[in-house]
Structure formats: structure tokens, C-alpha cells
Amino acid sequence: MELGDAIASTFRAVGQNLVPFLVISAIVVLPTVIVQTILEVLIYNVTQQSLASTRPEEALSMLGLLSLGYIGVLGLIMLMYAFGQGAIMYLTVESLVGRKASVGDAVRAVLGRIVPLVIASFLVAFVTGIGAMFCFAPGIIAWIWLSAALPACLVERLGPIQSMQRSIELTEGHRMTIFLIFLVLFGGFFGVTLCVAMPARLAGGMTPGAIPNPLDPLQLAAKLVMFVVQLGSTMVLSAAIAVVYAKLRGLRDGVDAQALARVFA
Template structure:
């Protein structure tokens, strides 16, 4: 048995079986850990420097090294293998609501429009519902794809419906936490976004509750948060490129928000395409990231990850 003095000055007792670092802990060494009831410490990781725990780059590998390239490759391979499901679902759940919002926006070009306001409101509600259902569908099909299993649209849709409320709950808490963090000094918001980045996958794959999934994401990303942050930057840049490319195509074909433009609908269509592509890439990317983290951190093979759907 040992004891850890927490930042809150509480003494936490621990058993050596909870230490996740290969080398023994030494007196005075800084650690990151999960506080448990009755002042117990679990999931203890040694820190090699004064770097904040949320950003420590130390890795305790069980299944190999974290590979950004592998995550990106898996992202696009599962999009290719499940193109019909992903883009079909995105067209319905993201494309249609985006079109409604676009119609509402165009109606305001010549002045206030109650009908346009109604279309925008309805589109936003349907978009919110559709996005979380799409997340559930993509994670289901992606994890099955990583494990060499096929998924039907109906199977994926069933998961999307069942997981909608937990995914919504995770998104609300994550958005509030990250939002407050960004208002504070930006950096805390980034840390929270990274820390909870795979909570939605934990909901779908492990069927955990909202708070459990957030904690699970915190545990999985610990030691890999710089890697996750780098991946998020790559995906943000990719989204910008997609948006810029489609936007440029719209301008090239005469798209404009000027009053009376005959090509006003070009902007609506281009906006819908950007939303569809971005939502598919983001959802598949989160699934690939979750798979990578479980593989390298826990050594979870295809059988273990596939079992969650059996």
C-alpha cells in the first residue's frame, strides 16, 4: 500500500496493482490518477516532468505505438467500405436539415420571412437529431468494419436510434464543459475537448452511461492527448479544405448571396455538401481514434471490440 497527496491536499491510498507505469513509483514523484470513493486512488500513471497531467505525453503501451497515420488510414478506409451507409445516412440526417436551413436563409435575402424563420428552426432541430443518430450509425458500422464485419443500413440505424439520447447527453455536457473552458482561457477548453473526444464511441461501443462515457474517454486519452490534439488539428484543416474547395466550385458556377442572383441555390447546395462530407469524416475519425486508443492502450483486439455488438 502507498499514499498520494492530491492537489486538494487529500491523502489517497493505493495498491500497487493500480499503478500503470512499468517502473516502481518513487517518493515525491508526480503522478496522475483517478480519485475513487473512500479516498482511494486508481489508474495511476507516473509523470516524468512538471507537465500538467492533462497534457502528459508519457505512454504506457500494451498493444503498440499510437500511430496518427494509421488512424487517418482507418478513417478513410471505413468511409470507402461503408460509403453507401455513411453517405446515405448523412444525406438524410444531415443533408435534408441543412437544405431546410439553407432555404430559410435564402428567404431572408429580400427581407424578413416568417416562413424562412420556420424553415431554419425546423432544419436546426432535425439537424441536431440527425447528427447524433449519424454518430451512432457510423461508429457501429466503422467498428464492425475494423473487425472485418459487414453492417446493414438497418442494423446501423437501429443503433443510431437507441443511442440518440445518451449521445445527446454526452454532447450537451461536453459542449458546456468545453465552452466554459474556452471562455476561461481557451486552453482549458481545448484540453476538455481532447479529453472527452471519444466519449461518444464509448457510449455506442461499450454501452456506458453519459458520465461513465466521459470518464472512460478521459482514461483512454490519458497519455495520448498530444496525439489526439494533433489529429483534431488535421481534421479541422481537412474540413477547411473541403469547405474551401466546394465553396470555390460554387463561386466558379456563379453562386452568390447578392439580391436576385439566379444562382443563389448554388450556395445552398454547396453548404449541404460541406455539411455531409464533414459530418461523415468527423464521425468516422472519432471511431477510428477510439479503436486506436483501445488497441494501443489496452491491447484490445478485434474479438474484444467486436464482442460489444454480439
């Protein structure tokens, strides 16, 4: 598997399916952004009440409960990520064989596998998180080894654990190339995020230790810009995982994109 070919195939798939990719990415990103913004507004209001109150204990207790809401946000992220990864996998495979699929086709292909996809997504995140707790490098290594787990779960209809084992098998001998592919893509989006987020924070008047008002026009504008960046990263990174999986299947199993597409027929 060649670095340049995989990246070129990724952007070609995104370009050929821009509208459905955008729709799927919006379905993935928008609910999380809305829920997170609501939590930020509630936390901001409770914090202001706590600062103004002579008895801040009740407000602080409520603040602790609201902070637990971020656990729900993480769960929502995993659910939507699993859905989006599966849907974009379907659209990418169809693109690789020269066919155009609709958003409805992608949704139907994923819904029947949504439970194992969500479980596999949680397990991959858990293992990667455990690795990252000890040192950043083990977390990266774990993610590379398990990067093909969700596509394997969807296409090969494996259970979550079997999908992770299959990913380890598929990525063997190609892990450095996979690392470089995602290093380039993550590096690009990290650079864009820095260029966008830092000016937005400065424009929003943020000072160290200050809690910004989430409904401030400048903060809303910054969120809108970051939403666009998230759409782009969701499309490209999900398509890249699908392309990597398809190429690994071709190299290791001799299975071409036509055979992968027949799974969804």
C-alpha cells in the same frame, strides 16, 4: 497510437463502407440543411418586407422570432450528429473486423441508445463551448479530452457523465496524437471549404452587408456544393472518432475490434 496509421484506418473504413456512410451522412446533414434553408427564406422575405414597409416594427418583431429558430436548428444538429456518430461508429467497428454491415443494422444498433447519446452530445458541446468562450485553446483541449465520449456511451453503454469521464481516462497520454489527427482532418476540410465557399460567394454576387436571396440559383448551387463537402466531413470525422476510440481501447484495455463488434451482436 500512430498518426499515420489512424488516418489511414479512417480513410480505409470510409472507402470500404462508402455507400452506407453516404446514406447515414445524408440522413444527418439533409434535415439540417432543409430546415436552415427554410429559415433563411423566411428571414429574407421578412427582411425585404421590413425594408419596404413604412411600419417595420411588426416585421422586425417577426424577424426576432424567426431568429430563435436557429436554436431549434442547433438542437436538430446535436440530435442528428449523435445519431450519425453512433451509426458510423457501428459501421466502422464492423469494417475493422472485416465485416460489412447495412444501414439498417447501424440504425437498429443506435436507436436503443439515442437518448443518452443525445445528452452526451449536448454536454460535450456545452463544455467545449464554455471553454471556447474564455479562449479558443481551452475549447479545443476540452473537445480532445471528450472526443471518445459518444463512442464510450454507445459501446460501453455508459451514462452521459460516465461517458465523459471514460473519455478523459481513455485519452490520457494520447491527447497530442488525437489533436494532430483532427488538426490534419479539420485543416483539410477547412481548406476545401475555403476553396469552395469563397468562389461560390463571389459567384452569388454577395456584397458586404447584403442579404442574399436563398432561392437564387447561384446560392442554391453553392448550397449544393457545401452539402457535398458536409457529407464528406461528416463521414471522415465520424469515422476518425470511431477509429481513435477503437485504438485507444486496444492500447489501454487490450480490447480488440472483435471484442467491440461483439457488443453489437
